[in-house]
Amino acid sequence: MSLPLAPGSTESRVAPSAPDAQDRPGGQVRMEDVARIAGVSPITVSRALSKPDMVSPRSREAVARAIAATGYVRNLVAGSLASQKTHVVAAVVPTFANPVFAATLVSMEAALQAKGFHLMLGQSGATPQTQHALISTFLARRPDGFFLHGNRCAPETRRMLVQAGIPIVEGANLRDDPIDMLVSFSNFDAAKALTRHLIDRGYRRIGFASPPWRHNDRARARRRGYIAALADAGLAVSERRIVETPLGFREGGEALRALLERDKRLDACFLAGDVLAAGALFECHRSGRRVPDDMGIAGFDDQDIASATSPQITTVHVPRQEIGRIAAEMILARIDGRADVDRRVDVGFDIRVRQST
Amino acid sequence: MSLPLAPGSTESRVAPSAPDAQDRPGGQVRMEDVARIAGVSPITVSRALSKPDMVSPRSREAVARAIAATGYVRNLVAGSLASQKTHVVAAVVPTFANPVFAATLVSMEAALQAKGFHLMLGQSGATPQTQHALISTFLARRPDGFFLHGNRCAPETRRMLVQAGIPIVEGANLRDDPIDMLVSFSNFDAAKALTRHLIDRGYRRIGFASPPWRHNDRARARRRGYIAALADAGLAVSERRIVETPLGFREGGEALRALLERDKRLDACFLAGDVLAAGALFECHRSGRRVPDDMGIAGFDDQDIASATSPQITTVHVPRQEIGRIAAEMILARIDGRADVDRRVDVGFDIRVRQST
């Protein structure tokens, strides 16, 4: 690549000791080259890029011209090593495929990008082992902050994260003992409130379906919330009215069928996931059950599908975008050394009563 | 943190000149500390971690013990600078919120993670300007490879990417002039084939709805495919039977209503997105139109929703996961210096004929 200098540029090749960019294979331009062409020292280039206020307009412009002329792309790997700041936030979610996590990441990435931070994203899978392995390699990249969505970490994972000494935000559930910071809502309270709503509507034989809770403490919390609401109302709790199922439309229909086989008189079903709920609703359409008269259907998350079906589905609305935005703000605030940072934010939830109950 | 050495460990503090890890604030353990405790040189620790085959089992174990004892986390930022390899692949998609992109990223991340690579993920937004800005800052992080989903890049963006000298894969559309490598399918052919199917089914007044095509060449390609199929069949093409709409269930219903207002005798509608198609189907339910008899409905992408509704929705199936997996393989192969890498992979598509047409 040639270096078409603007006429009258402030070039001053004082010390041509180092080879020019053209001489090096790959043609990678370094800060030193830019500095020489701009007639300033490398550190001034560095400052013109990172702290423009510290540099005179004159130098700033010379640097800008030199960068434009050379097509210089700065090397943030070197910068990160020198400054001990990567401007990277790591985020680990169970999977990208679940739109519920995606909604959080959308707003988090946008907030980070606006401040010059980037997102390093990984899928932890469902087990503590895969989660630990992933977090461990992420930490080696020295992110300035960490966001976690998913289960409570294993003790050794937790220890490793604490040891890293960076701000950490968990976003999956309002837990008692966050590793560091927390922004979420109570899955227990939400499930309990929704179940309570079903009871208030007059439903008495209420089934519950959710993803497997073995490695999923949010699913467990929702299940406990469902049970607590029944117990509070003096209704019988039966394991026979509870099923585990993978997420999916078809799976929601199958879950409902399975519950109906065990109890033909089931009059409502709480499916802890809108996609499951929509699947159950479609199953009702097919089998000629009227919703909400013959069968009440309720979901969780308030995804788009919940308000698109007819009847529309009663569900728990959770501000997923808020979680991402606030998580980014918390991390950035702590990186900035602000001390007034909340360590625990409850974003709440609300029950969206629609036509399916 | 204490350093509980295993009994009989091969410790040998020969040169206690450097401060121990405990003495440094933050307690960050460096490779040098591990080396001293293991009784080897730093480079042997490095090799034990990166190229275990080059190290004797004896040293390897000593290193492993020292790492376990100290809780050492290696610094890949320093490693990346020294080796000029980050083991990071950057990926830029329009938004994380669209499950269509998520499906690709799921498999790409999994493939990368399995090889010790990580994903740096960003949302480019819809315009060339935001895309350029994002790619520019990503490049400064020196990724070893780049994945792009979205529009054809602006010329200056393209130049910047080429200049980076790293493998680049585009995944959005089978284009003529890829920047470097390409793995996708023909949006034009797919839309044309689906429209042809509608014509074969006997539909004659076929509407078309898709996201705005101003900054979206895939939407444009689909629109051209729709028009080409009509023209091939000798059917009239009318702008009045074409609408632009944001994605969404409600928007799909509204798009169908808008089309029907312009042409009451519309007998089918191709909605370039399953969510739109499902929304249109729900609208038919509400307005008492029978599908597929009064109105044929077809979608695009074969998302879960397409086979969950009743009637199920005819759509174009696209192997999104394949695209991600193959993209990762292409990038990794080129990083490995393998020369036999395909530069252009057509993953194809197929029409899933279901009950809505």
Add this chain to the structure above:
DNA sequence: CTGAAAGCGCTAACAG
């Protein structure tokens, strides 16, 4: 199989 020396490209710290 192991080690010593020499950077990778940038920025912190200090001095002017």
Add this chain to the structure above:
DNA sequence: CTGTTAGCGCTTTCAG
């Protein structure tokens, strides 16, 4: 406002 000096923590040579 600008420059000099000295690393950041690791890996690449190149010798043994």
